[in-house]
Amino acid sequence: MxxxxxxxxxxxxxxxxxxxxxxxxxxxxxxxxxxxxxxxxxxxxxxxxxxxxxxxxxxxxxxxxxxxxxxxxxxxxxxxxxxxxxxxxxxxxxxxxxxxxxxxxxxxxxxxxxxxxxxxxxxxxxxxxxxxxxxxxxxxxxxxxxxxxVRYREELERDVERRTHELLEANHRLNEQMRERERAEARLVESLREKEVLLKEIHHRVKNNLQIISSLLYLQSQHIRDEDALAIFTESRSRVKSMALVHEKLYQSQDLARIDYREYLENFVGYLMQTYHASTRTIALNLEVDDVYLPVDCAIPTSLIINELVTNALKYAWGNAASGTLSVGLVSNGSKVELWVRDDGQGLPKDFDWEQSETLGMQLVVNLVQQLRGDMNVSCDGGTSFTIRFGC
Known part of the structure; x- marks a missing residue:
């Protein structure tokens, strides 16, 4: 045993x-x-x-x-x-x-x-x-x-699931507040022409609030010695970071309705590589990204999906292997956007059923793909490949 x-x-x-x-x-x-x-x-x-x-x-x-x-x-x-x-x-x-x-x-x-x-x-x-x-x-x-x-692990998983749910609910409330404020501000800027200034301020504040949450998670993790608990805090922090970076890019953009996702993806995947110590191994990163602009309602769930899939690959794909290749792509194909995350690692277990998986990360991916009204294909030929298609 x-x-x-x-x-x-x-x-x-x-x-x-x-x-x-x-x-x-x-x-x-x-x-x-x-x-x-x-x-x-x-x-x-x-x-x-x-x-x-x-x-x-x-x-x-x-x-x-x-x-x-x-x-x-x-x-x-x-x-x-x-x-x-x-x-x-x-x-x-x-x-x-x-x-x-x-x-x-x-x-x-x-x-x-x-x-x-x-x-x-x-x-x-x-x-x-x-x-x-x-x-x-x-x-x-x-x-x-x-x-x-086992009892401790189950209690910890329930607590983390509850806290993660609270974070997602908080993000939902923030987005709802943001949309309501945008509607109110739009009525004001019809005569004052201050729409850009006001919207930039919203994204700045949302980004700051999410950064505060990320910092609190980081500070709390400094006092944790249990590796499983520390991993859960790191995963939660990267989820918050994925959303905060969307709002940061919108704050810096001239077009406040859409985000330059190529620039976002380069920054965020680099952050994940650093967070999960990919530099301690020789992990080659291949990025293939079109000049795609996504509205915020698509950018946030897309970012959360990328976070879960890239994080999972960096943690588990290569086991103790010293090197590997991670490929992340996002291309526009007519009215559809195609996203993929691939690795050349050891692959998923033969009996793994992603549609029935009980892990929090895979459940998030499945729910977010449904939120985007997209479809997902998983293959394990020479590693693991996730391909997602959706319209935005």
Whole structure:
């Protein structure tokens, strides 16, 4: 069981509370009654509750009905052998420790058991029961740590999701306020011809407000030592930066209705490369951008999409590789705009379904593509490629 790989493991609060409760319940599966009885007697003297099963089939029935905290299993049993039991338990409950207690002397069996997820291997006959006691105690302690880590991660993800939602809501309110103020100012500038000055001030203030949010996230991240939490703050900060830079470019532009997206993209992708330390590796950047001007209502969701896809590539595409190539493009094709983000990294997992992904970043991308009334294509031929087409 890889202690750091807990993706896809979810448990509710009652299950965590149940695991922390005493005493722990242990299921021993062995076709020899004498061995089962001796293990039960010893473990009960150590303060554990013990369940017995005489074969693999019965063992799985007891496991599914009683949900023990730890499983001891022999490899050689009738009906269903120990390796099949181990595979089923690990698949159905990855955080339940399984210790193989077997008399087999075949090295291949021990290796296969560990490959299938066994937490430890104790050889029969057990000359010293303290060996079993130590293995059980160590496995239960490790399982408890994993349960707590999963619980902490889930609580952290919920908190980050809530905070990110608040940021998006705040941005929505800011945009709504901006549009209302633009309408009010338009009525004034009909006679005063001050429309440009007033709109520039709006973008300047929105940019400043978003910059304040970004600075607060940065200051808070300086006090965080947990790498997962720090990564979440960095991701949130880059999302805010993507929106702030749109307003900064509009503030600097002569045309206050549209943004020069070529200049924006060059600046923003460079910022992401610096933020995620691409300079520590040889990551070649290929930018192919037409002279495209996007209205603010298209520029902000487009920028958030680019942030999520480029960030994901810089973090995960190349693993520990020292070099790679990242390509970002945005071209105008008649009434449509085509955006792509491609890398030559290790690609997505074969079973990855971006339409059903539960990650916050991919959910944001899917929702923003829908907001743009666009369509997205994902391919994994020689890396990963996201291509999005929309009209603005």
């Amino acid at each position: 890889n202690e750091t790989d807990m993706s896809g493991i979810t448990r509710n609060a009652d299950e965590f509370a149940s695991f922390d409760a005493e005493p722990k319940m242990i299921l021993t599966i062995d076709d020899e009654a004498v061995i089962r009885d001796s293990i039960e007697a010893y473990l009960e003297d150590c303060g554990y509750g013990v369940l017995q099963a005489e074969n693999g089939r019965r063992g799985l029935e007891v496991f599914r009905s009683e949900s023990p905290d730890l499983v001891l299993v022999d490899l050689r049993m009738p009906e269903i052998d120990g390796l099949d039991v181990l595979a089923s338990v690990t698949r159905e409950s990855p955080l339940t420790p399984v210790i193989v207690v077997s008399g087999t002397g075949v090295l291949h069996d021990a290796i296969e058991a560990l490959r299938l997820g066994a937490w430890d291997f104790v050889t029969k006959p057990i000359q010293d029961m303290d060996v079993l006691h130590r293995a059980v105690g160590k496995a239960l302690e490790r399982a408890q740590q994993l349960h707590r880590r």
